[in-house]
Amino acid sequence: MDIFGLLIDGIIQAMQPGILASTMLGVILGLLIGALPGLGPAAGVAIMLPIAVTFGGTAAIACIAGIYYGAMFGGAITSILLGIPGDAPSVMTVIDGYPMAQNGEAGRALGMSVFASFVGGLIGLAGMVALSVPISRWALAFGPTELTAMMVFSLSLVSVLGGRNAIKGFVALVLGMWVGMIGLDPIAGPARYTFGQMDLFDGLDFSVVAVGLFGLTAMFSSMNDTIDRAAARFSFRSLLPRFRDAVASRWELLSGSIIGFFVGVLPGVGATAATMLSYATAKRFSRRPHEFGTGIVEGIAAPEAANNSASYGNMIPLFTLGIPGSATTAVMMGGLLMIGLQPGPLLFVNNSDFIWTLFGSFWVGNLALVFLTLLLTPLLASILYISTALLYPAIIAIVVFGVYAIEFSMANVLIAVIAGCVGLVLIELEYPPVPLVLGLVLGPMLERNVRRTLIQSQGDLGVFIQHPIALALFIATALVVLLPLILRLLNLRKIPADDAEAEAMSANNGKAA
Amino acid sequence: MTSVPRALRPGVLLFPGTGGNIRMTIHRLDQLVALFLILFGAYLVWTGWNFGFMQGTTPGAGYFPALAGIILIVLSTANLVRGLTGREPLKARMSRADVVKFLAITAAMLVFIVITPVLGMTIATMLLMAAIGLIIRPSLEPGFLARLGLTSVLVSLACLFIFGTLLRVPVPHGIFGF
Numbered sequence: 001m002d003i004f005g006l007l008i009d010g011i012i013q014a015m016q017p018g019i020l021a022s023t024m025l026g027v028i029l030g031l032l033i034g035a036l037p038g039l040g041p042a043a044g045v046a047i048m049l050p051i052a053v054t055f056g057g058t059a060a061i062a063c064i065a066g067i068y069y070g071a072m073f074g075g076a077i078t079s080i081l082l083g084i085p086g087d088a089p090s091v092m093t094v095i096d097g098y099p100m101a102q103n104g105e106a107g108r109a110l111g112m113s114v115f116a117s118f119v120g121g122l123i124g125l126a127g128m129v130a131l132s133v134p135i136s137r138w139a140l141a142f143g144p145t146e147l148t149a150m151m152v153f154s155l156s157l158v159s160v161l162g163g164r165n166a167i168k169g170f171v172a173l174v175l176g177m178w179v180g181m182i183g184l185d186p187i188a189g190p191a192r193y194t195f196g197q198m199d200l201f202d203g204l205d206f207s208v209v210a211v212g213l214f215g216l217t218a219m220f221s222s223m224n225d226t227i228d229r230a231a232a233r234f235s236f237r238s239l240l241p242r243f244r245d246a247v248a249s250r251w252e253l254l255s256g257s258i259i260g261f262f263v264g265v266l267p268g269v270g271a272t273a274a275t276m277l278s279y280a281t282a283k284r285f286s287r288r289p290h291e292f293g294t295g296i297v298e299g300i301a302a303p304e305a306a307n308n309s310a311s312y313g314n315m316i317p318l319f320t321l322g323i324p325g326s327a328t329t330a331v332m333m334g335g336l337l338m339i340g341l342q343p344g345p346l347l348f349v350n351n352s353d354f355i356w357t358l359f360g361s362f363w364v365g366n367l368a369l370v371f372l373t374l375l376l377t378p379l380l381a382s383i384l385y386i387s388t389a390l391l392y393p394a395i396i397a398i399v400v401f402g403v404y405a406i407e408f409s410m411a412n413v414l415i416a417v418i419a420g421c422v423g424l425v426l427i428e429l430e431y432p433p434v435p436l437v438l439g440l441v442l443g444p445m446l447e448r449n450v451r452r453t454l455i456q457s458q459g460d461l462g463v464f465i466q467h468p469i470a471l472a473l474f475i476a477t478a479l480v481v482l483l484p485l486i487l488r489l490l491n492l493r494k495i496p497a498d499d500a501e502a503e504a505m506s507a508n509n510g511k512a513a
Numbered sequence: 514m515t516s517v518p519r520a521l522r523p524g525v526l527l528f529p530g531t532g533g534n535i536r537m538t539i540h541r542l543d544q545l546v547a548l549f550l551i552l553f554g555a556y557l558v559w560t561g562w563n564f565g566f567m568q569g570t571t572p573g574a575g576y577f578p579a580l581a582g583i584i585l586i587v588l589s590t591a592n593l594v595r596g597l598t599g600r601e602p603l604k605a606r607m608s609r610a611d612v613v614k615f616l617a618i619t620a621a622m623l624v625f626i627v628i629t630p631v632l633g634m635t636i637a638t639m640l641l642m643a644a645i646g647l648i649i650r651p652s653l654e655p656g657f658l659a660r661l662g663l664t665s666v667l668v669s670l671a672c673l674f675i676f677g678t679l680l681r682v683p684v685p686h687g688i689f690g691f
């Protein structure tokens with residue numbers, strides 16, 4: 001059955017009441033989380049993970065994925081109305097969106113952000129669907145050594161690109177891998193780092209650590225984020241996208257979507273870097289570059305198309321290779337594992353119905369977000385003014401119930417609190433959280449692969465470089481590890497992800513995307 | 514804050530020797546964390562050796578912990594050197610007041626964990642929410658207190674309904690029966 005037919009079938013399956021309801025819940029929560037300056041999509045997905053997995057199967061992942069791409073729609077609301085980015089990928093929308101609002105064109109700016117998000121989502125989805133099947137088929141030819149090499153390469157890329165200081169990135173990675181070692185050794189059997197606690201024999205539950213590391217940390221670091229300025233006024237009618245604006249911004253929409261998609265595919269780079277690159281490109285090739293920053297719709301079209309497209313591109317390595325490239329997709333991977341699914345190329349073979357129904361839910365969610373965003377913008381704009389002194393206690397209440405519900409244990413609540421404290425200290429000291437969570441997710445798999453391969457080869461390390469693909473990936477890994485040194489020697493500027501993400505995160509109190 | 518004697522200010526009490534200067538403390542904290550990680554790395558190497566680094570020609574349970582420990586020692590030493598030589602530009606994003614609030618919220622959550630078996634999760638959550646709200650915004654304004662109280666009660670009861678009834682989670686009950 002061809003891809004198009006599978007997708008149509010998936011969309012029909014995604015319209016089932018249970019999955020549709022989960023998708024709608026996810027996108028609405030995503031809108032809210034994207035709009036709130038204190039939380040980012042990674043925090044939102046982490047907080048909802050213990051609750052969403054109770055939905056089971058496709059509904060669970062449809063919900064948490066909905067939070068991810070829904071947040072890309074919602075982030076523009078505060079960017080435009082208040083000049084405060086709702087999340088890191090919406091930083092660039094402030095540059096032209098807020099001036100437009102100040103000029104009395106808030107509705108027009110919001111309308112373009114919704115339209116651009118939809119177009120970016122469409123192109124990102126099309127790319128994801130088109131590339132997922134060929135990549136997964138290609139990856140089926142991967143053996144254990146190639147998969148090991150791919151994991152090592154991805155982890156290195158994330159550690160180098162994920163923050164300002166690559167050394168701290170690798171330290172965070174190793175710490176995450178250590179956390180993954182807690183529990184019974186899966187091959188030899190002894191209990192490692194359990195300190196005699198029975199609760200730790202099965203290791204730490206990933207979702208508990210994720211809730212603490214992203215959810216609680218985000219709230220701890222943004223407690224005093226209050227909105228102290230009035231939101232720009234707009235009328236409901238002015239929100240409706242204008243055909244003239246869409247035509248005027250057609251090249252920015254297209255370039256932003258394409259740039260966002262391909263940058264989003266790369267592990268460790270992030271949607272924020274995609275929006276910055278797309279904005280810079282749009283300005284560079286515009287006929288009126290001097291007007292960028294003064295409040296023009298093209299300045300909103302490019303970054304909003306890019307961040308939505310990037311969110312779908314970001315999911316490709318997760319579903320096709322089983323290797324998440326960002327904090328949010330790492331948490332999504334935790335969700336997949338919790339419902340008993342192993343992401344990777346075999347997902348398309350053994351669970352074809354699941355993956356195509358999920359993709360179908362993305363199409364449904366992306367379309368629904370156009371109407372939901374237009375309808376809910378006035379409500380979301382008012383929710384922004386709820387004090388964190390009321391909002392955060394409510395979210396923490398949901399967190400403690402959700403974490404307790406995982407294994408009916410208060411020990412998990414304690415672990416989440418500890419993870420939140422550790423996460424806050426690490427973020428304040430600029431240890432990036434993304435390598436840590438990837439180390440936690442991929443570390444155990446990497447260890448099992450390496451040890452089993454060495455057991456089979458009787459300790460011969462050369463087996464890892466006998467396969468050309470694995471050898472190429474290990475060489476690429478070495479280059480990535482040496483990249484900061486090479487850049488420094490060549491006196492080149494850092495990769496935009498470092499400074500951009502760091503500045504965005506410092507402005508957004510460490511929210512990860 | 515100007516009305517509080519300097520010696521009693523939270524920043525001075527929490528960070529003695531720095532005069533409450535949190536920026537200096539961030540760099541000191543960075544160095545202390547790096548030092549801790551060096552020692553932790555040594556611990557991982559030692560425990561990895563005890564778990565069994567190699568068993569003949571195959572890696573044992575201690576293979577990865579030991580490798581992780583060595584990497585931590587090397588990288589954290591580099592971080593410590595960067596910190597001591599002033600090449601690590603860190604900005605203190607949290608103020609003294611924010612740090613105090615964070616510690617207070619953490620303490621409140623730890624107390625919550627202790628009192629839940631006694632009071633039940635629902636009531637403990639109500640108290641936790643009220644405590645966190647007052648920590649974030651220490652205000653005795655009647656309107657705020659009323660909103661906080663109402664939010665605490667409604668959200669806790671909603672969580673009990675959603676998790677306890679709909680999702681059938683065995684929520685801990687306390688001496689009040691719920």
